Amino acid sequence: MGDGDGGTAGGREAGPRCIALVGPFGSGKTTLLEAVLARAGAIARQGSVDQGNTVGDASPEARAHSMSVEANVASTDYLGDRYTFIDCPGSVEFLSEANGVFGGADLAIIVAEADEKKLPALQIILRSLEDRGIPHMLFINKIDKFQGSIRNLLKAVQPASKAPLVVRQIPIWQNGIATGFIDLALERAYVYKEHATSEVIDIPDEEQAREVEARFEMLEQIADYDDVLMEQLLEDINPERDLVFGDLVKEMQTGEICPVFIGSASHGNGVWRLLKALRHEAPGISRTRERLGLATEAGKEPLLQVLKTVYSEHGGKLSIARVLSGTISEGDTVTRPDGSEARVSSVLDLVGQQSKRRGEAGIGETVALNKVEGVLTGETLSANGKPPENLCELDIPDPVIAKRVAPTERKDEVKLSAALQRSVEEDPSLRFTHIQDTGETLLEGQGEMHLRVALERLTGKYGITAETGNPTLPYKETIRQSTNVRGRHKKQSGGHGQFGDVVLDIKPLPRGEGFVFTDTITGGVVPKQYIPSVREGIRDYLQEGPLGFPVVDVSVNLADGSYHTVDSSDQAFRMAGQLAMREGMPNCKPVLLEPMCKVEIFCPNDATARINAIVSGRRGQLLGFDARPGWEGWDAVNAIMPESEIQDLIIELRSATAGVASFRKAFDHLAEVTGKQADQVLQKYGKKAA
Template identity: 65%
Template sequence: MPGKTFQETIPSGRETGEGAGNQDIAGRHGPRCIALTGPFGSGKTTLLEAILARTGAIPRQGTVAAGNMTGDASAEARAHGMSVEANFAETTYLGDRFSFIDCPGSIEFLAEMEGVLPGVDMAIVVAEDDERKLPALQLILKALEAQNIPRMLFLNKIDREARGVRAVLDTLQPASAVPLVLRQLPIWEDGRAVGFIDLALERAHVYHEKEESTRIDMSDHDRVRELEARYTMLETLADHDDDLMEALLEDIAPDPGQVFGDLVREMQDGLICPVFFGSAEHGNGVGRLLKALRHEAPSVAHTRKRAGLGDEPRVQEVLKTLHTPHGGKLSITRVLSGTVADGDVLTDPRGAENRVSGVFSLLGQQVSKRGPAQEGELVGLGRLDNLMTGDCLSGKAQPSSGARSYPYPVLALSVRAGRRQDDVRLSAALAKLTEEDPSLIVRQSQDSGEMILEGQGEMHLRVAQEKLTGKFGLVIETGSPAIPYAETIRGSTQVRARHKKQSGGHGQFGDVALEISSQDRGEGVAFSDRITGGVVPKQYIASVREGVLEALQKGPLGFQVVDVAVCLTDGSYHSVDSSDQAFRMAAIQAMREGLEACKPVLLEPVLKVTIQCPTDVTARVNAIVSARRGQLLGFDARQGWEGWDEVQALIPQAETFDLIIELRSASAGVASYSASFDHMAEVNGKAADQVLSRTGGQAAA
């Protein structure tokens, strides 16, 4: 039974302070891996620093202001004062080994968090009493829920709270699909949280700055508060435990082991999200959180089962790829089963064998060589050049694939080397960037030939540019990607053109008559002929078609011509001077003359856009769409997302370049969208004039 197991593991009277514990169970669960998640600015990196200082992994706790923290040590993170990539650190607490992954909180780097989740045992969600960050918290929790990650919530900055924690929980609860279960109560003194009451252990503790708390006697007033809050906690647990429900109904005090067992089981099964609190900056609540992780975090066996890996004897999951300045490529890997050592051969999902060149431990930017990695450990594996983030490796052929999907890119830049000699270096650097961060996409535009870098927002692409210039030492130039405009015709005409040239010897002669007419939008280009009597020999008709298609590549307005039908109706030839080249040139001349007379009109691509946003900003989103020449198709509640809407609209592609910047500004940084090509539409008036003035074309009359 869960209660019996927990009693055996955590005997009563086991601790005298926040950080004390029994050594007899040290290491029972094996190394565990914990993700630190939460909205931007909630204090995740500070919490990691406090944990590392409390456990002795670092000599003292650094601060964001001083720029001396273990996490966020990259130049880009410190320049912007925010996490821009996952940070890794390992430590030991009372004999148990833990790896922590500090994940960025901005939606622009959310893929960093989602990428490491398959290899973690559970997550700590760091939050604060800020209603403006509720949608961002919901994004984080939804990502965890989607991958069935067990989670605890750490309510940070308790020293700044202006209201009770239960009121805060009422605010935060809509962001979570499962109940937020309060595990502690603050002890207040002069409006300041000076300690906490553990609702599971029914004990009170007082904080000490960046040190272990000590146990104190509970006041009569706090005892009343504790009984009320504890009963609420038990009621929630009883929703999944009939025996506990029966005990509560009969007013029987439940067995402590049963309570602890339910807390562990229901958290690990994703039925509840326990809530702890403290102040990462001051080190308050950190010891109690570590104690909970030590006794309640799932083991790697639970994670294997969650991933459907069963009892495979040897499996490693590549969570992230790094390119280090001196050590080359480093694959950050969670050992889900078995061991891995220097020189081992691992099989990737494509069936290729890869030899490990060094096993490394991780502490922020510090990478040091170590011995073999055991089951449950998070390590770096050196120089596995063929591996990709998401690969699931094994010691046998054909392991399961770790293929992942990444969010739709919402912002794009054209990128080119500032120095011609750097073209090859730029391509190599972009390849490494996308290896490190697969949510960055690099593609070559088929229309303009530009190199396009796509990402999750303004900061995401800014950091990528800073890495290109700082980490890779490149000079780059960026701009807005070209819009694939096109043109078509409104009218029709008949035109005849003759290409004739005599310059001694054989000359050139080709004569064609063409009918040019418009087609319905999206029908493309059609070529046909009505030649009779051999006035244009059959062997030259293909050359006429070739000339027609060549002329359509650039019409009178300067763009590719689409949705046009061309028919070869008549012509003539010379038995000596006619040739494929002559008929091709005649067709080009006829098309250029004919298209000018057919009332050319500019076309632009229109995208079907789905915008996800909090309901309270839907009206502002609608206004943004309308201001960008968009057509609103409607909106509805976002399925499975309380307090969110989805807005459907048609928006010209030219108006979507910086759309995400305005959407994020209107939604506290959480709105996003996806888009797909819908149709080509005519552009008239001022909008057409602006496009043609930039490209050197002339508006149609």
């Protein structure tokens, strides 16, 4: 009997499974995928992340940075069942990759290690799964390097999980090294074998008392949801194995518990047992349909959920999709929620970056649809000609950092725009926008590394070299005092000349009022048809005031003027308006304004003091902090900060919080900048700088 032998009570749902592998950065998800594929026979030999020969993390960017930067898909068969594993990145900057995957996953395996510094990252992942109602189990990896107590570790982890963490296996220790484990549900002991099936042994005498205690604790936890089991425990009746397994399966599938397994992915320890747990305990497509709001029993009409979009260098666009009902075949036409249609060029199986063509895919299978143009991650597709209701909304966090992007060669502008559009399709947590005021194209993302990888792809995948830098900040200027000024535009050069004459009253307005234009012309000294041209001339000037920035919060009244019956024109009065503003504005004590943002920063509460210091050091005004609702051990810090200080804020926040802090911002108001700060801005961006 091997590491994987054992079963569960009752029948299990047949059909393909879709399993998401999630967990904090560096916990070993890609190594676990490799171990699973090796044991299932999908690959001949287990690769190593360090050696750069794994099925996952095969992109140049992932290999260059030794980290997962996109979700990797691999399908395989195990004991006659079909499984698709999707390895999701663990870094907070790339966590959004899992958003689409969660739309079609039956179960998530959370891969974690015994490092309390990673608990906040683990909590983020647990919260995401819990909010979506996705069943999950915890795999404590690197047990071969673990020093300490599993019980104490889980006590530290438990506050991060709403569901009780139920230990299914306890390690067998020998000279401080985990040499095997005891399965508390099967009541069997196993000794690890390097990259081989574990050997079944009798539970060692010295472990008997520990096993009895741990098993009883497990039974007590699951008995909270089963009155029959609770009654048996109270009467000291040893429950039958089928009852125990039945409760473990039901309570995991309904999210009432999170079972905990242990092992070492790099050595293959515990992987067989994990696979057997998936085979007998993982929910299938019927429960996933129910979670998505569909009937448990599927009809024959094809319905698919798009989990991820990939642009391969040679194969074009691939839409990774889970078949929720019916069968999808090569050549079928699918309909998007907006009613548009696309044809499926081919249906593919994926193992990392390797694909294999197949004619069709049935319910529960996860496949790649080739060249389904227009289809986006997170969309639900039908193949019956009717637009489907979208079953999942992608929960995309706001960007926290931005860079301006421009092609090194001007001829690549159209090519850059197309490449950025594809990048956003592949990764919806990226955003690119064209800023009308500055003429800049901004690429926004979830962190410094997130943008770095996106820019590397522009060069590596699309052959575009780009210049990047910080975005131009939207500084403004206004005035402090009023003035009265005349502007006369007069030009004679043969034939009709040009004549326009205006008198303007220029006054400051309260902050936020914008631009107000009025006229008090009497007697027709400026004909009515020319007054709009005066206003347009003033608007032209306000695009760049005396300091070199757009002018706001100014009132201008056209008080007087004169005209010429032959030489006056719209253009002449437009020029007169500009000239009056140019002469009058420097006398109004212009002042620089900078945008101020309301910022809400989310962080573990042991880092709150550091976050407060960072905000204060960046000219921020702290408004206070409070416990983050629904997040045990987290705070939300509120502040008003200059936008100029927010550009690279996320780098410092992440450094102070082991990589997990995030924030959201919104424009609040414009504030005056004076003294040394104003001098620095004017020297760098103002008219003098130009």
